[in-house]
Amino acid sequence: MMTNWWEHVLSGVARWFAVVLPSAIAVVALTFLVGIVRFRSPGRSAKWTFELVFGLFADLGRLSFARIWALALHTIKESIRRRxxxxxxxxxxxxxxxxxxxxxxxxxxxKVYVSFVYRTIGILLFLVALLVACTGLPADIQRKTIHTVVTKPVLRLEIVLGRFLGVAVLCTGILLLMGTVSYIYLLRTTGLLGSAGAIDFMQEQIRRYEREGNTRMAEKARADLRQIVNSLKARVPLYGDLDFIDERGQVKEKGVDVGFEVTRRSFIPGATSAYARWHFRGVPVEKFLAENRIPVEFTFEVFRTTKQDVERGVKAELTFRNPRTGYYVLSSTFYVRENYMLRKDFEDDPATPENEVKALLDGSQGELVVEVRCLSPDQYLGMAQDDLYILVEEDAGFGVNFFKGLVGVWLQVLLVSALAITFSTFLSTPVAILATLTALICGQFMDFVAGVALGQLHGGGLLESLIRIVTHENLLRRLPDTPWIRVALALDHYFFNRILQGVTLVLPDLTQYSVWVNVARGFYIDPIVILIRSVAAVGYLLPFVLVGYLMLRSREIA
Amino acid sequence: MSRALQRKIVLMLGILGCIVATWPSRYWLEYMRSPEYQKKHPNVYLSHATLGDIDPTSAAILLVLGGLRGVAANYLWVRAEDLQRQHRWAELAIEVDRIIKLQPHFVAVWRFQSWNLAYNVSAEWDQLDDKYYWIREGIRFAQRGTRINQHEETLSWWTGWCYFHKIGKADEARLLREMFRKDTEPELDPRGRQHPPFNPKQQDNYEAAEEWFRRAVAKVDELGRPPRQMAEVAFRSYPAHARIQHATAAEADGIFGDEAARKWQAALDAWLSFGRREYSVQGGRLYVRLDYRPEVFGAFNRAKIGHSLARGALLSTKRPEAFQGENRAKLAQQFKDAIRYIADAIAMVKPAALRELKDGAQEAYEAVQAKASMLTSFDPELLATPGPEGDSERRRFEEFYDLFHEYYKYVDEELYWNQRYGGLVNYNYWKKRCVIEMEPETLKAREYFYTAQRAFERGDLFEAKDAFERGFQLWAEILGKDIAFALDDQTSEETRELIVGRLGYQRLLKQLDEPADPATHPILAPFHYMIEEFEPPPQYEEVMRLYGRLQQEPDMDPQERQRIEKRMQELIAAGDRLKEKRKQRSIELLRRAARGEKLTEMEIPPLEEDEPDSGAHEARTEQGN
Known part of the structure; x- marks a missing residue:
């Protein structure tokens, strides 16, 4: 569970105001300037601006859902007619x-199938949203059919909202249809529904290996099957804070760096007193006491400095510790199967009369520490914060989780359609499509855009990278210190990067909505996450619609 | 019927007609793929279908992408590399698959990614079965490539190489080979498709390697061009190499006696048939073999010896001192030998031998053969006589020599390329190796070594020691019979492994706390020169110390620097002399073993150290001055 989720929401809302209010003022100021150019008189411009803004508030009061719905239905019909x-x-x-x-x-x-299903749905819906949202209004305006609408007692805001609602309903319908089909498809390919599927085939494969006495391959097939089954669950994990204790007993944020290019995981040396430590808070003590076991899942990476025992691999050990009472229990040692999700259940040892789970959890107040040690000398064991977690619930239901993942896709599509409609209020169809596509691509690579905007990436901003491309210069070397290059760098820093920073504030980071990544990995999606994403989506939708309204209003349509 | 419907029906029929019309083109494509067509038009590989099997997915994607293929492929490459950096292997494999769908005939891609999967990705997995899975994926990938690219051989060769090297030569080779041998059942994937077994013929990995190497060779034969990427001689040696490794590996698995002998016989047969093939030199100007039939080789070899003796003798007659004293007798003998060898060389030449040589050799040979009767008329004593009498005889001989030289030029060129190509694959060594390994003594020695190492592994140290000693006794006898074989690097390397390796004899002695100094130990002394990397002459250490001093003190007095440099040279020379002494002593001991002496009863002649301290003493006195 995400703790303090409301703090996230509050800080998000505060940030939203911090962006939207200045933007709104800027928009009003801009409108005023446009008015001056248009009417060549500050007075008339002020009046015009006032009418626009005031009109918005007036329209808000007079909105009629019936009219919006009629427009939405019109949009849907039109789209269906366009096949x-x-x-x-x-x-x-x-x-x-x-x-x-x-x-x-x-x-x-x-995992691959689930990702594929979501990606396909996403891409197809983006396509639909783009086409429907970007063609509607501009075509109406071009064919002057818009006059037949605006001459009726319909508000401009209603036109925008109606369009949006229409696209949204259409996409929602298609999404539900595709989602249901995909869900059935997934169940069938895996063998959970009807015909034999992946699970059955893997079981057959295991049986076959066992018949042949090929224990090694049977073991691998069993591990593979576990991964398949795991991916079809919605496991509810509880994550802890990870820190490392080195050989001298010093607590560190990171372990040993073995020199991998991607340093997500850091390593502990084997057969030393170094270990990794996860500190969990909010452990459901009652539940574990009732079940009398604490399930833990983990994935580790192995880094060998010598070949050593190639047949069995690297050994590791888990220790469970109650940080309040200091009571601790060593679990059994095990060989690490690299890159696979492994599982250990902390249970009572049947050989001893003690109830170890109870002894461990007593007085813990929901806190628990899990320590990992590598036992093979000269070998290293690598881990990251989310590599080990306590399994709070085995399976909260794959089906519900799957549709929660679809909610993320749905929000993405809504955002894209709103953007597209906004663009289509003042751009022609092809240009609106291009603009929306650009926003879409930026949204999919928001990390990269933000990196460029903040000057954190090698190779620099717009002009600098252009210079590097043209001069065949690599990303890392400093460019020669000539006046022109200094000008280019300054332009990057003070102008283009600022624009990009603005873009990162205004455009939604679409990757944030890809919550389905967790579905593919077999993890439960916290409803709070969905809630937070929805709030954020509304935060984007509102200004988009308003800007659309302003733009439509400012055009001399009728 | 309405007009619209009529039109629709006509259109449908038209489409159908077009589809039917494409049917004959299949036969045309089949024909274009056939060897006859490709022989006639060696460079026409215009369509995918002429290159190999078509993957329908790939074809469909290429059609859809049109001109964007390059962009898409680039993007996928970038992603693939990123996935590899992040160790996301399963996704990497999918990405690689997509790349290959875009670039199905880019052989380098197939090979690169096959290598990537079999070598790099497999190395990233810790568990052996995971490693094996990825090696298999890599090999399967390359095999798929061979089906799609039927006009070239590198992928077949590469597949063989993966079986040969990645499975056979890995640190985990024993287990990987075992897993491969067991991998004979069809496999179900998670989608329920049954894949043909990876090893349907229950082969050993080296047998599979041989099969694929042979396929590559056959492909080159079919295409009638030299192999890409590799010298032809080396390329064609691989099937035989696989056989040799197969026999070696069988012994490592504990198979000895007749079965091992049979495997070595098969290896020898393969090696000989590889050697007896003709190779074109410099674009077909000349053809050479690595291995001639004995009588052919005898004729060539005698010609070579006779030619060099005659040439030497004639040259030395230009110097007056050659006729003085003992030299004269030597010169006469040299002429006599030269005449005998040349006579033999000419007599032994049969049409088979002449066919080996370049065009023109026939005429040259006939010219010299016509004058061969002259040879009996030469008097070696007269040839070695100074003055005009001898001169006239020598002129006569020189005339004959010139004729013979015309013929010999052909032999010389043939032998030059024979040795050059033979050296490329170490032909003679491997031939001799197969022969020696087949001997009952060698098989017995190998068995002793195997027993010794297994016993060492179990911890039966005394049993191990006993078996080692029996093994080394036999091994010394074998090497003593053939010193050239004993001195070969390959032999030294393998023997070294038996002594200083993980389960080596020297290690065993150390565990038993027994003396293990090769300078004095009776079993180690005959093999002393083979382990010198581990027992460098003591002088070298001093050299390293002095070198370090030179590096650390850049502003040393130039005179002092010179003195140190001189001292270093002396030490190196002394070390080299010691190495040579060790080698000579080892050879002597091996020879004695071959004559039937027991190693343990032999007296080990001490190595006279080259007064390693004398130089140091000098340096010290100089410093004192």
């Missing part, structure tokens, strides 16, 4: 031939 639903045929085709493209290692099979 937008052909997208369902495309969808069907993709699923028919998906198998061709998705050969993969057995362990990752379900």
């Amino acid at each position: 937008v639903l052909l997208v369902l045929v495309v969808f069907g085709f993709i699923f028919l031939f998906a198998g061709w493209f998705l050969d993969t290692a057995p362990a990752a099979q379900v």
Whole structure:
């Protein structure tokens, strides 16, 4: 569970105001300036601006859902007439031939399929949203059919909202249809529904290996099957804080760096007193006491400095500790199967009469420490914060989780449609499509855009990277210190990067909504996360719609 | 019927007609892929279908992407590398698959990614079965590549190499080979498709390697061009190499006696048939073999010896001192030998031998053969006589020599390339190796070594020691019979492993707390020169110390620097002399073993140290001055 989720929401709302209020003032100021240019008189411009802004508030009071709904229905009908639903045929085709493209290692099979399903739905819906949202208004304006609408007692805001609602309803319908089909597809390929699927086949494979006496491959197939089954669950993990204790007993944030390029995981040396320590808070003590066991799952990486025992691998050990009472228990040692999700249940030892789970959890107040040691000398064991967690619930239901993942996709599509409609209020169809696409791509790579905007990436900003490309210069070397280059760098720093920073504030980071990543990995999606994302989405939608309204209003349509 | 419907029906029929019309093109494509067509038009590989099997997915994607293929492929490459950095292997494999769908005939990609999977990705997994899984994926990937790219051999060769090297030569080779041998059942994937077994013929990995190497060789034969990426001689040696390794590995698995002998026989057969093939030199100007039939080789070899003796003798007659005293007798003998060898060389030449040589050799040979009767008329004593009498005889001989030289030029060129190509694959060593390994003594020695190492592993140290000693006794006898074989690097390396390796004899002695100094130990002394990397002459240490001093004191007095440099040279020379002495002593001991002496009963001649301290003493006195 995410703790203090309301703090997230509050800080988000505060940030929202910090961006939206200045932007709103800027928009009003800009409108005023445009007015001056248009009417060549500050007075008339002020009046015009006032009418626009005041009109907005007046419109807000007079909104009629019936009218909006009528416009939305019109949008839907129009889209269906434009054969937008052909997208369902495309969808069907993709699923028919998906198998061709998705050969993969057995362990990752379900993960890959789930990701594939979400990606396909996402891309197809983006396409629908783009086409429907970007063509509607500009076509109306071009064919002057908009006059027949605006001459009716319809508010400009209602036009924008109606369009948006129409696209939203259409996309929601398609999403639900595709989602349901995908869900059935997934269940069938894995063998949870009807015909034999991945799980059955893997079991058969295991049986076959066992018949042949090929224990090694049988063991691997069993590990693969566990990964498949795990991916079809919604496990509820409890994450802890990770720190490292080195050989001298000093607490550190990071362990040993073994020199991998990506340093997500850091390592502990084997057969030394160094260890990694997870500190968990909010452990459901009652539940574990009732079940009499504490399940823990983990994935570790191995870094060997010598070959040593190639047949069995590197040994590790878990220690459970109650930080309040100091009571601790060593769990059994085990060989690490690298890159696989491993599981250890802390249970009572049947050989001893003591109830160890109770002894461990007594007086813990929901706190628990898990320590990991590597036992093989000269070998290193690597881990990151989310590599080990306590399993609060085995399976909260894959189905519900799957549709929660779809909510994330739905929010993404809503954001894209709102953007597209906003653009289409003042741009022609092709330009609006291009603009929305750009926003979409930026949204998918927001980390990168933010990195460039803040000057954190190698290779620099717009002009600097252009210079590097043209002069075949690599990313790291300093550019020569000539006046022109200094000018270019200054422009990057004070102008282009600022614009990009603005973009990162205004455009939504779409990757944030890809909560389905957790579905693919078999983890439960916390409803709070969905809630926070929804609040954020509304935060984006509101200004988009308002800007759309202003733009439509400022055009001399009728 | 309405007009619209009519039109639709006509259109449908038209489409159908077009589809039917494409049917004959299949046969045309089949024909274009056939060897006959490709022989006629060696460079026409215009369509995918002529290059190999078509992957329908790949074809569909390429069609859809149109001109964007390059962009898409680039993007996928970037992603693949990123995934590799992040150790996301399963996704990497999918990405690689997509790349290959975009670039199905870019052989370097197939090879690169196959290597990546089999070598790099497998190395990142800790558990052996995971490693094996990825090696298998890599090999399967390359095999798929061979089906799609049927016009080239590198992928077949590479597949063989993975079996040969990645499975056979890994640190985990014993287990990997075992897993491969067991991998004979069809496999189900998570989608329920049954994949053919990875090892349907229950082969050993080296057998599989041989099969794929042979396929590559056959492909080159079919295409009628030299192999890409590798010298032809080396390329064609691989099937035989696989056989040799197969026999070696069988012994490592504990198979000896007749079965091992049979495997070595098979290896020898393969090696000989590789050696007896003709190789073109410099674009077909000349053809050479690595291995001639004995009589052919005898004729060539005698020609070579006779030619060099005659040439030497004739040259030395230009110097007056050659006729003085003992030299004269030597010169006469040299002429006599030269005449005998040349006569033999000419007599032994059969049409088979001449066919080995370049065009023109026939005429040259006939010219010299016509004058061969002259040879009996030469008087070696007269040839070695100074003055005009001898001169006229020598002129006559020189005339004959010139004729012979015309013929010999052909032999010389042939032998030059024979040795050059033979050296490339160490032909003679491996041939001799197969022969020696087949001997009952060698098989017995190998068995002793195997027993010794297994016993050492179990901890039966005395049993191990006993077996080692029996093994080394036999091994010394074998090496003593063939010193050239004993001195070969490959032999030294393998023997070294038996002595200083993880389960080596020297280690065993150390565990038993027994003396293990190769300078004095009776079992180690005959092999002393083979382990000198581990027992460098003591002088070298001093050299390193002095070198360190030179590096650390850059502003040393130039005279002092010179003195140290001189001292270093002396020490190196002394060390080299010691090494040579060790080698000579080892050879002597091996020879004695071959004559039937027991190593343990032999007296080990001490190594006279080259007064290693004398130089140091000098340096000290100089410093004192």
